Each structure stands twice: as C-alpha cells, then as structure tokens.
C-alpha cells in the first residue's frame with residue numbers, strides 16, 4: 001500500500017515514519033509513504049506562498065487552488081497506480097473501523113492535509129476527493145489525522161502486525177463492537193490488588209466465559225451505544 005501525503009508541514013511526519021511498527025512495514029515493502037511539501041508547487045517563486053485571503057472577507061487564510069491541483073496531478077504521475085484522493089477535514093465523513101477496513105483494500109492514496117481555514121472550494125470541485133474526518137472536534141491541521149488514517153489502515157494489511165491474528169479480535173474489528181476484557185501479567189499481587197483467581201487456574205472454558213462477561217460489562221458501562229438496542233420483552 002502506498003500513501004502520498006501532501007502537507008505544508010512535512011517535518012511533522014518524520015518521527016512517526018521512523019517509529020517501529022510502521023518502519024518495519026516499510027522495510028518489509030508492505031507500505032510505502034512519501035511526504036510531499038505543498039510549498040514546492042507554489043506559483044510564488046519568491047516566498048513560496050500557497051495561501052491567500054478569502055474573497056468576501058472573513059478571518060483566516062485559504063489554501064489556493066492552483067498549487068493543490070498541480071501538486072495532486074504531479075504526484076499521481078509518480079506511480080502508475082491511480083491513487084484515491086483523500087482530503088482531511090472536519091467536514092468529512094467520520095472515519096470508523098468499518099471504513100478503515102474498506103480503505104485497506106485499495107492500494108494507493110493521496111492524502112491532502114488542510115491548514116488555515118481550509119481550501120478554496122475549487123480544490124473540491126476539481127479533485128472531487130473523498131473527505132474524511134477523524135472525529136467531532138477541531139484540529140489545527142490534517143497532519144495528525146493523516147497519521148491516524150495511515151496507522152489504522154496499515155494494521156489491516158496482512159503481515160504488518162507481528163501476529164496475523166492480532167487485528168481480528170480488536171474491539172472494533174470485523175463487526176466486533178465490544179470492548180476488550182481486562183488483562184493481567186505478573187506479579188500476581190500488587191498493593192493488595194490480586195489477579196482474578198479464574199485466570200490462574202488454567203481452566204480455559206472458565207477463562208473464556210469470564211472474559212466474555214467482563215467485555216460485556218465494560219461495554220455496557222462505558223459504551224452502551226455499541227450494543228444492539230435492548231429487546232423490549
């Protein structure tokens with residue numbers, strides 16, 4: 001899977017890109033990530049400006065149409081594989097696990113990170129991107145959201161996680177809408193808090209039953225919105 005990330009702040013990605021899981025996936029050739037500095041497509045050769053004030057007035061600056069459209073066209077040509085253009089914005093469709101799983105089946109994305117008050121409307125009219133949001137709050141830019149998108153998507157690629165099974169029982173994976181049960185490791189007791197006895201006796205049926213109950217209890221307590229509506233009678 002290939003991501004071409006288009007941003008005004010390419011440095012933001014360097015720490016994330018060299019982090020272990022992603023780095024391993026890149027080294028194993030399962031994932032390729034290219035970060036492109038939108039400023040390189042500025043039509044203003046002197047100051048590399050890419051934003052301007054909105055017509056009609058109002059606060060803030062908008063990212064201009066020309067550099068973005070030219071950048072996306074040039075970046076598309078960098079690989080023969082047609083990339084789906086994604087624009088990260090609080091106006092977009094909310095990213096959730098089913099959407100992440102859907103996205104993981106395509107192999108190339110161009111990801112546009114917004115800043116300032118957003119993009120000139122013609123960016124959307126011309127590129128017709130898939131608009132995605134990562135939740136109902138406002139970020140200062142799309143860069144953090146781009147990392148969320150990449151992180152959530154690549155862990156669906158077979159071989160990216162050490163243990164092939166480990167994404168299958170994730171809380172929200174494959175229609176799973178239940179929270180995880182509590183887990184314990186050594187020591188058996190710390191500051192008077194003991195590991196539940198059932199986990200220590202090797203009775204795998206009892207352990208599975210306890211875990212299922214705890215998952216359900218947690219989900220009911222914390223995220224009852226995930227559970228199917230209660231049957232009346």
Ligand code: 6GU
Nearest residue numbers: 088089134135137139145
């Ligand atoms: Cl994708 N961008 C910005 N700026 N804010 C957001 C977001 C994206 N998703 C949630 N809030």
